[in-house]
Amino acid sequence: MRASEKAYQNLHEDIVAWRLLPGTVLAEVELSERLGVSRTPVREALSRLTAEGLTTAKGGRGVVVTEVSLETVRELYELRETLEAKAAALAAERGHGEVFSELQKRFELAHENLASGKSIEEYYRLSGDLDAALDEHCGNPFLVSTLKNLRPLLARARRMAQEHPRRLEATAAEHASICAAVAAGNPHLAAATTTVHLSNSLQHILDSNPPQTEEDQN
Known part of the structure; x- marks a missing residue:
């Protein structure tokens, strides 16, 4: 190297x-x-x-x-929603159902494992596998390039949120729903489930980082 x-x-x-x-x-x-x-x-x-x-x-x-403000996080998620919802819709349209059916099963199992306190790191690797599958099967290299450039910034933003077990379980269920919609070849549902997931993720970050009041700053 x-x-x-x-x-x-x-x-x-x-x-x-x-x-x-x-x-x-x-x-x-x-x-x-x-x-x-x-x-x-x-x-x-x-x-x-x-x-x-x-x-x-x-x-x-x-x-x-670089500093990371809540306003920056909101702006990142506005772009992320546009890109990832479109990537999921395109993957659903272009038909690779078996890939996403398998991912759906893995996320359902991950949901059970998280509920029983098993490996969080394994779940993060699975999330990376979903990103890679959407990149491969959405069929738009320009969209993929933009997402790849955005992901390091998003990874920093996610670290601002506390790792609540219930939120991770919910995230696994949301990812399973995205995979199910893509596997079914339903672009509208794929985009909608992605939007719901990202909206919930953003809200979790914001809830974990409430704005400081003047009293907090003194």
């Missing part, structure tokens, strides 16, 4: 997982020492992260991890 790719992957993962918090200054010298690479690969990695919106160049401070 190239040094710049190594630096990029490490920093990308740390930012998305909130190990590097919004506003953190990313100094090239310190990162070079921590990652075990020279400053040039670090500089290349930071340039990629800035292009993706995960970092921002700040005059006088160098590069910092």
Whole structure:
């Protein structure tokens, strides 16, 4: 693996997982020492992260991890709803029912596993499999490219919400409904179930991050 790719992957993962918090200054010298690479690969990695919106160049401070406001989250979800609802509808129209029938079964099993306290990480991997299936079967490379660019920002936004077991169970059921609609070849239902899921997900993030009052700030 190239040094710049190594630096990029490490920093990308740390930012998305909130190990590097919004506003953190990313100094090239310190990162070079921590990652075990020279400053040039670090500089290349930071340039990629800035292009993706995960970092921002700040005059006088160098590069910092981008802040995530609730308004930004709302805007991201407005775009996400448009893109993902369309991707689900296109996948339903273009007919790969067996793929999504299998995913539906896996989400139904995941719902049962989450209810019994089993692996959350396994569920997240399954969600990634659904993303990959929609990317593959929606048949629109421009839509897929835009979604892939958006996902790191969405992953950061999701980390703002607390992992309530009941919400994860509900999410698994919502994903199963999306898969069922796509498998049935019903584009309108596929779009509608996707919209419901994303609306619920956004509301969960907002509920987990209530606006601060003047009293909270003092």
